[in-house]
Amino acid sequence: DAKTTQPNSMESNEEEPVHLPCNHSTISGTDYIHWYRQLPSQGPEYVIHGLTSNVNNRMASLAIAEDRKSSTLILHRATLRDAAVYYCTPPGSNYQLIWGAGTKLIIKP
Amino acid sequence: DVKVTQSSRYLVKRTGEKVFLECVQDMDHENMFWYRQDPGLGLRLIYFSYDVKMKEKGDIPEGYSVSREKKERFSLILESASTNQTSMYLCASSPGRGNTEAFFGQGTRLTVV
Numbered sequence: 001d002a003k004t005t006q007p008n009s010m011e012s013n014e015e016e017p018v019h020l021p022c023n024h025s026t027i028s029g030t031d032y033i034h035w036y037r038q039l040p041s042q043g044p045e046y047v048i049h050g051l052t053s054n055v056n057n058r059m060a061s062l063a064i065a066e067d068r069k070s071s072t073l074i075l076h077r078a079t080l081r082d083a084a085v086y087y088c089t090p091p092g093s094n095y096q097l098i099w100g101a102g103t104k105l106i107i108k109p
Numbered sequence: 110d111v112k113v114t115q116s117s118r119y120l121v122k123r124t125g126e127k128v129f130l131e132c133v134q135d136m137d138h139e140n141m142f143w144y145r146q147d148p149g150l151g152l153r154l155i156y157f158s159y160d161v162k163m164k165e166k167g168d169i170p171e172g173y174s175v176s177r178e179k180k181e182r183f184s185l186i187l188e189s190a191s192t193n194q195t196s197m198y199l200c201a202s203s204p205g206r207g208n209t210e211a212f213f214g215q216g217t218r219l220t221v222v
Contacts, residue, residue, distance in 0.1 A: 034210070034211075036211075041216075042215060042216070043113075043199050043201075043213030043214050043215050043216045044152070044199070044201075044211075044213045045213065046210045046211065046212070049210065087151075092154075096142055096154050096157055096167065097211060099144075099151045099152040099153075100151060101149070101151050102151065
């Protein structure tokens with residue numbers, strides 16, 4: 001199964017863009033990269049996923065490196081409600097997701 | 110709105126008790142999962158199921174069993190609860206196989222005393 005590396009924590013000011021990096025150098029060629037976030041006292045929620053090209057949705061953008069060994073989740077304008085732990089999660093061999101420690105995002109007002 | 114519902118947000122049980130954690134999804138998903146989450150250890154997969162009456166062990170199945178008699182319901186059973194099973198338990202479901210979005214319940218915080 002693929003492994004991921006993310007910074008333990010990051011800080012950002014409110015209403016500024018945030019770039020959350022993830023290294024997934026062992027991912028296979030057909031595996032999508034998923035991103036989830038977990039707000040305090042809640043279960044994880046899906047943010048975005050992609051395979052090779054950059055992806056956008058209402059929550060965020062996902063930039064995937066050309067060699068697919070890394071990706072960056074972009075929150076264009078962080079709010080206090082975006083404070084959470086963000087996980088990049090490649091799929092495992094049995095349809096489950098592989099979870100690392102994630103990045104705790106701290107938003108300063 | 111799609112939903113994964115776990116039967117309890119908080120549970121306190123005694124050592125040795127048999128504990129049932131229930132999870133229901135309303136999205137007709139094939140796959141269902143049980144994870145536990147502990148500080149510093151992230152989410153760890155206990156069991157999963159990709160069809161009714163099917164179950165597969167995850168990374169930490171010891172001390173747990175599961176039941177999936179209906180497609181929408183996936184139960185986690187602690188046969189004889191122990192204090193080291195005090196944890197946050199998370200249920201998830203996903204459609205189909207491979208690269209799909211998973212939906213999580215709110216979690217059950219179980220304390221075994």
